[in-house]
Amino acid sequence: MAAISSLDPSPASRAKPSMDQADPSFATTLAHGLDLLAAFRNASGSLSNADLAQHTGLSRPTVSRLTYTLAQLGYLKRDAKGRFELGLGILAAAYPVLSALKVRQLARPLMRDFAAYAGGTVSIAMPLGLDFIYVETLRTTDAVPHVPDVGFTGTLATTAVGRSLLSLYTKDELDAHVARVKAERPEEADYVQTRTLPDIELCKERGFAVSLGEWRREIFGVAAPLYRTPTGDCLSVNCGIPSFRFSAEQIERECGPRILGLARSIRSLVANG
Structure with a gap:
């Protein structure tokens, strides 16, 4: 059986669940920040703000604000070229899930x-x-x-x-x-x-x-x-x-x-x- 590689979507094509963003309880900014983190799921290396904007469909200014905030909180870090990688904050957040x-x-x-x-x-x-x-x-x-x-x-x-x-x-x-x-x-x-x-x-x-x-x-x-x-x-x-x-x-x-x-x-x- 030949591999069906075309059915393994790239990060950019991995659509997210439809959300009613008119819902006053829906925190859009938080959702966008999580979208940025999810973009690293299938990335082979670091990502720039431009890469993240392409992955998520968000504007460059929005991405810049979010990456700055996530880096300050330890969820992202910059490499030597100024691009972003996931930070140890992600691992700390996942630990309770895995240990349970x-x-x-x-x-x-x-x-x-x-x-x-x-x-x-x-x-x-x-x-x-x-x-x-x-x-x-x-x-x-x-x-x-x-x-x-x-x-x-x-x-x-x-x-x-x-x-x-x-x-x-x-x-x-x-x-x-x-x-x-x-x-x-x-x-x-x-x-x-x-x-x-x-x-x-x-x-x-x-x-x-x-x-x-x-x-x-x-x-x-x-x-x-x-x-x-x-x-x-x-x-x-x-x-x-x-x-x-x-x-x-x-x-x-x-x-x-x-x-x-x-x-x-x-x-x-x-x-x-």
């Missing part, structure tokens, strides 16, 4: 074993809008084509972990997700209808999902849903495996049932932890 996810510590030994078996990267993911975000990741070797870390994001549509997360959604939640894809990422809409939705149903039947080079040609993905938290958050476990290590048939026949077993073991640890 006890599954990260409990699952690590099991994830390490699976990574050694598969020769890939094992991660725990949660939904983030139309994307997923890794909240834990572990690998036993760097000799793989893709080495994501905590905080890495990608589209739900073409990935095994995306399908496994979406399998935990209620019907109303899934309908709302599809409507949002149509509104914000129309380039993904047909793919979601013809490939993602059927694969979600298949994941519900057998307990795991696969993606055979759809997201990146050189990576096979296999994932299994974990659970929903009492507040409704969804978690799944995923393994990205170099395509040369297993055939597509082996991914389906061997890796799928194994990651289903991994998910069951993690759930048991969490229930008894």
Whole structure:
């Protein structure tokens, strides 16, 4: 299966949820500041005010005021060329979220074993809008084509972990997700209808999902849903495996049932932890 790279939007095309900015409770300036920080999600390096204006659609004077403020607060910092990078304030803000996810510590030994078996990267993911975000990741070797870390994001549509997360959604939640894809990422809409939705149903039947080079040609993905938290958050476990290590048939026949077993073991640890 060829990689569907065109369905992985660039930062500039990652549309944000529609907000009624006429709502007096909506803090537009705060939203714009958060938009600036979100622009770094898929940036490969530092960004200038001009880059940020292009990413967000905000005017240069607005961007300049926001970057100055965010830098003063420690959420951004300037590099030697005067461009902006994320500051340590971001990490400090994220710490309470990560530390509250006890599954990260409990699952690590099991994830390490699976990574050694598969020769890939094992991660725990949660939904983030139309994307997923890794909240834990572990690998036993760097000799793989893709080495994501905590905080890495990608589209739900073409990935095994995306399908496994979406399998935990209620019907109303899934309908709302599809409507949002149509509104914000129309380039993904047909793919979601013809490939993602059927694969979600298949994941519900057998307990795991696969993606055979759809997201990146050189990576096979296999994932299994974990659970929903009492507040409704969804978690799944995923393994990205170099395509040369297993055939597509082996991914389906061997890796799928194994990651289903991994998910069951993690759930048991969490229930008894």
